[in-house]
Amino acid sequence: MLEKEFFLxxxxxxxKDLLGKVLYRKTPEGIYRGIINETEAYHGMxxxxxxxxxxxxxxTDIMFKEGGNIYIYLIYGMYHMxxxxxxxxxxxxAVLIRGVAYPEFSKDGQTFIPLSSKTDGPGKLTxxxxxxxxxxxxxxxxxxxxWVVDEGIMLKGFISTPRIGIDYAQEWKExxxxxxxxxxxx
DNA sequence: ACGATGATGAAC
DNA sequence: TTCATCATCGTA
Numbered sequence: 001m002l003e004k005e006f007f008l009x010x011x012x013x014x015x016k017d018l019l020g021k022v023l024y025r026k027t028p029e030g031i032y033r034g035i036i037n038e039t040e041a042y043h044g045m046x047x048x049x050x051x052x053x054x055x056x057x058x059x060t061d062i063m064f065k066e067g068g069n070i071y072i073y074l075i076y077g078m079y080h081m082x083x084x085x086x087x088x089x090x091x092x093x094a095v096l097i098r099g100v101a102y103p104e105f106s107k108d109g110q111t112f113i114p115l116s117s118k119t120d121g122p123g124k125l126t127x128x129x130x131x132x133x134x135x136x137x138x139x140x141x142x143x144x145x146x147w148v149v150d151e152g153i154m155l156k157g158f159i160s161t162p163r164i165g166i167d168y169a170q171e172w173k174e175x176x177x178x179x180x181x182x183x184x185x186x
Numbered sequence: 187a188c189g190a191t192g193a194t195g196a197a198c
Numbered sequence: 199t200t201c202a203t204c205a206t207c208g209t210a
Binding site: 051054057058059073074075076077078 | 190191192193194195196
């Protein structure tokens with residue numbers, strides 16, 4: 001399981017290093033898992049795309065704390081976004097998990113079966129993995145039901161592009177802080 | 187191309 | 199208290 005220290009680094013580095021790691025989500029029904037293949041970094045108060053550019057509010061408070069926690073928010077009144085917070089106390093940051101590859105589900109924690117549903121978008125991922133605001137501000141850890149494991153998966157490569165859906169972010173919108181593993185590189 | 191749908195933050 | 203905005207997705 002990835003420990004807190006993994007997240008206490010500059011957000012773009014954490015976002016890049018999360019590619020190929022395995023996301024786990026435990027619910028009363030069973031365990032979901034998938035290989036993280038798309039992330040985005042939201043880094044610091046100066047980043048106009050980051051919610052923290054508005055300052056420390058009730059919503060963004062968790063990002064100002066030491067990294068290693070879960071930040072969930074609702075967008076368009078419908079979709080929960082899963083973020084993993086980064087950096088040290090008082091420097092806000094978070095990685096948006098936009099998708100996983102080869103999503104699987106296990107009822108007994110042993111035998112995993114592939115899920116047919118796609119999880120190649122942040123809203124679809126949280127719906128499939130049953131991730132909602134009940135996880136907001138909890139630590140990224142088995143005890144909270146959501147954690148990440150380094151299973152030694154080697155990637156053949158990845159690409160970085162501007163982030164999705166942040167046209168309002170002015171000079172920050174072109175920053176190549178989206179990281180994606182194309183299917184042929186996995 | 188567009189509407190669903192509700193939390194958030196800023197203005198009043 | 200109201201209002202515009204929004205790190206999306208399914209249907210068309």
